[in-house]
Amino acid sequence: MEPIAEEKRDKFLTTFRGEAVHLEMRDVYATNIEKDRFQTWLRGETLDPEAEAEWWQPWFELMQRNNEAGKTLRRLRIISEPVSDYIRFEWLDAAQLVRAGEDVRWLPRRNASTLLLPGNDFWMFDRQTVAFTYFSGDGHVLDHQVTTDPEIVDACAAAFEEAWKIAIPHDKYMPS
Numbered sequence: 334m335e336p337i338a339e340e341k342r343d344k345f346l347t348t349f350r351g352e353a354v355h356l357e358m359r360d361v362y363a364t365n366i367e368k369d370r371f372q373t374w375l376r377g378e379t380l381d382p383e384a385e386a387e388w389w390q391p392w393f394e395l396m397q398r399n400n401e402a403g404k405t406l407r408r409l410r411i412i413s414e415p416v417s418d419y420i421r422f423e424w425l426d427a428a429q430l431v432r433a434g435e436d437v438r439w440l441p442r443r444n445a446s447t448l449l450l451p452g453n454d455f456w457m458f459d460r461q462t463v464a465f466t467y468f469s470g471d472g473h474v475l476d477h478q479v480t481t482d483p484e485i486v487d488a489c490a491a492a493f494e495e496a497w498k499i500a501i502p503h504d505k506y507m508p509s
Contacts, residue, residue, distance in 0.1 A: 338477070348458075351403075356450075356451070361417055362472045370388070374425075389433075392430075406435045407497065409438050412442060413441075413442045416508040424503075431503050438502055439500060440501065448496055450492050457493065460486060462481050464477055465478050
């Protein structure tokens with residue numbers, strides 16, 4: 334595996350040919366912008382609709398281009414229950430992801446015990462490239478690495494598909 338800058342990893346989101354999948358397995362993520370939105374929500378304050386539209390616009394534009402090109406994006410979140418406040422916030426945000434054209438599913442961690450999963454979150458593009466994200470314990474991104482090693486890619490694809498089969502579609506999942 335080789336290190337990859339976040340910007341280069343994100344470039345895959347515009348250049349993949351058919352399908353991108355994203356496996357997320359943490360109960361908290363810490364990014365500055367997301368944290369500000371999350372902290373506002375956590376205080377019980379309403380998120381500013383104009384700021385929200387601006388926040389989501391790049392993702393909607395990217396997804397529109399991908400959808401028009403016949404590309405698909407699936408996102409799977411493996412989560413602990415009862416869910417953390419952060420996951421409850423992400424669940425609310427996921428409605429926007431679905432609206433943009435993503436297929437989002439949720440898998441309670443207790444239902445994932447028999448699955449063999451990689452140790453880190455990843456994006457996989459066209460079942461050819463896997464980009465892992467490494468986090469600190471408190472959810473800050475430490476590093477990204479990419480691989481095209483067929484054994485690793487196949488293992489990640491198999492893990493994702495097995496988890497996807499038993500995951501709950503976003504519109505059928507209610508956080509507890």
